[in-house]
Amino acid sequence: MKLVIGNLAARIAALCVLVCAPFSAAADVTVASPDGAVVVTLSDAGGEANYSVTFHGESVVGRSRLGMLFKDREGFDRDLRLVSARKASSDTTWEQPWGERRYVRNRYNETLVEFASVNGPSRRMNVRVRAYDDGVGFRYEIPKQKNIGKVNIIDELTEFALPHGSTAWWIPARSWNRYEYLYKTTDISEIIEAHTPMTLRAPTGMHMSIHEAALVNYSGMALKQSAADRFKADLAPWDDGILVKTQTPFVTPWRTIEISKNAVGLLNSDLILNLNEPNKLGDVSWFKPGKYVGIWWAMHIRDRTWGHEGIHGATTAEAKRYIDFAAKYGFDGVLVEGWNVGWDGDWFDNGDLFNFTKAFPDYDLKAVTDYACKKGVRIIGHNETSGAVTNYEKQMGAAFDLYKRLGIRMVKTGYVANGGQIERIDQKGIRRYEYHDGQFMVGHYLRVVQEAAKRYISIDTHEPVKDTGLRRTYPNWVSREGARGQEYNAWGVPPNPPEHVAILPFTRMLSGPMDYTPGIFDLEPNKRPPARSDMPRNDPRSRVESTLAQQLALYVVLYSPIQMAADLPENYEKRPKAFQFILDVPTDWSESRALNGEVGDFVTIARKARHGEDWYVGAITDENARTLKAPLDFLDAGRIYKAEIYRDGPKADWKTNPYDIVIENREVRSTDTLVLPLGPGGGAAIRFTPANGK
Ligand code: NOJ
Ligand code: CA
Secondary structure (H helix, E strand, C coil), X not given: CCCCCCCCCCCCCCECCCCCECCCCCCXXXXXXXXXXXXXXXXXXXXXXXXXXXXXXXXXXXXXXXXXXXXXXXXXXCCEEEEEEEEEEEEEEEEXXXXXXXXXXXXXXXXXXXXEEXXXXXXXXXXXXXXXXXXXXXXEEECCECCECEEEEEEECCEEECCCCCEEEECECCCCCCCCCCCEEEEHHHCCEECCCEEEECCCCXXXXXEXXXXXXXXXXXXXXXXXXXXXXXXXXXXXXXXXXXXXXXXXXXXXXXXXXXXXXXXXXXXXXXXXXCCCCCCCCCCXXXXXXXXXXXXXCCCCECCCCCCECCCHHHHHHHHHHHHHHCCCEEEECCCECCCCCCCCCCHHHCCCCCECCCCCHHHHHHHHHXXXXXXXXXXXXXXXXXXXXXXXXXXXXXXXXXXXXXXXXXXXXXXXXXXEECCCCCEEEECCCCHHHHHHHHHXXXXXXXXXXXXXXXXXXXXXXXXXXXXXXXXECCCXXXXXXXXXXXXXCHHXXXXXXXXXXXXXXXXXXXXXXXXXXXXXXCCCCCCCCCCCCCCCCCCHHHHHHHHHHCCCCEEECCCXXXXXXXXXXXXHHHHHCCCCEEEEXXXXXXXXXXXXXXXXXXXXXXXXXXXXXXXXXXXXXXXXXXXXXXXCEEEEXXXXXXXXXXXXXXXXXXXXXXXXXXXXXXXXXXXXXXXXXXXXXXXXXX
């Protein structure tokens, strides 16, 4: 059977073969990936629903439980029988409106397995499993049925029995600083509870990353060690302890396991996106990937303040200065933080006071947005909520209406509040406290994105719920934070160590784009004299632990369709040659390929510009100097390219000599191998342009 896939261009090969074979037996059911390497087995051994996964015959997940428990009602924990399995296969290609690559192939074999109760009233639980060449996704599908209607889930029994002796890269879950922790590199035995994506390397060298896809109307899943090497789903609870409030029929998010024989394979997987629903917004050409500057870093390094009690950053004059800078160099947007009423005093604790339509008296919102439009630049709105979410939801519609009228096309949101301290006022007027990744907030973040979409506004969420690939369904959810970003280098003690950005691609970035805000050129901002005597600088230990060349490489390595040039305009004008790379590098790609990498050590990524023929490469290393070799076989065979190389100089070292950079041009071909010597905390950024159009 041939399916016609929505609005795909006719030239995309789209082939979908569905072979549905009903099955009825109490035997184990297996489903293998198209290449046969990944095999998932489902069973009802011991009256429990179970699954296991192998990769080239090696155990990825040993026999692990499936199921869930409900409040005041029988769940799916025992007395179960696997009663049927329906198999299907699919091979389609879909187009991303923007992204790391234009076309994404979605090829898998699937089985939909039904478990039914053998005792007591009839109950049914389906599990849909998709086996891909690069991993597995499975989810629960609880059909509408007589004995289960409205339910409160009080436990999800999903387990992951992982290879003994595996090394994991992980951050703690259910903790006050949300996702903003430094990654730990430990044996899995040392994990108590971790956020996903959690990435592992088995003793054999096989790599895997456990995460989830399409987190909608459900709570975020963390992984809790429940027995040696065995991890269990731990869903973020509501304020009253219930994990998920729902009703049949419902489906859960996909539980995902990306699998590869090496680290770099994880970076080339599209599993998470493939498991999300297609675009629900239709034509989203109103979102333009691009680069922005902003009144932002100045606050983090204490040059300026968000409130207007200190040296207010968001003044009309300062905004115009940034707009002029953006227009001069061709940036698309200017972010202005601290523009609205609510920032004065202790904004962290007074989220209720934020007003999202009223500007401070020294900031003329209309004059600024008009000036920006005249200069061909867009103001990026900023809505910090401090986690006072009801206050935000009440104002959101009117605020987005206003922004639309003013020509604002993107809003950065913020939820600075400790984990479990999001404030929601319930229908009785009682204040409730929620997790950023609990079901209530999962719904809130999406409501914001949907309300914004109605006004052609895109959203960049800070202090978000983790990304689970929803940008496929809602392509105006363009980026988010959800890890320690550059801001920690302004005031974090310790700041991000060099290995942090070498871990991110293999962990946080597997979930989706990150607004890391690269491009700091003054790497020790806290060494400068204070802006005013009553505004001391941050601790000088807070600094950027990278070389200048690495700051450039991050634009290619850490994907986001919106990238900030985060430093102050004057710092860029001091180093115009290095700045040129930031001006050139695109933020939208037709292809992306990770060339080499080891988690926490180094990575090299090549990307082809979505528009035009140029390729870009970014390579970074951790605290160790090393020489990376990048074969250029991604370039067109027979073509000569000019390579503009921005690399660490011979003495480059983030600690002692971070500004040592070599900027050179060379002619290269696809048969060449680029040899990149990187200093400690170093990097290289390269632009390849076909020479003379040949
Ligand atoms: C935290 C965000 O990550 C940062 O970018 C922003 O400047 C502050 N909150 C203030 O909203
Ligand atoms: Ca943050």
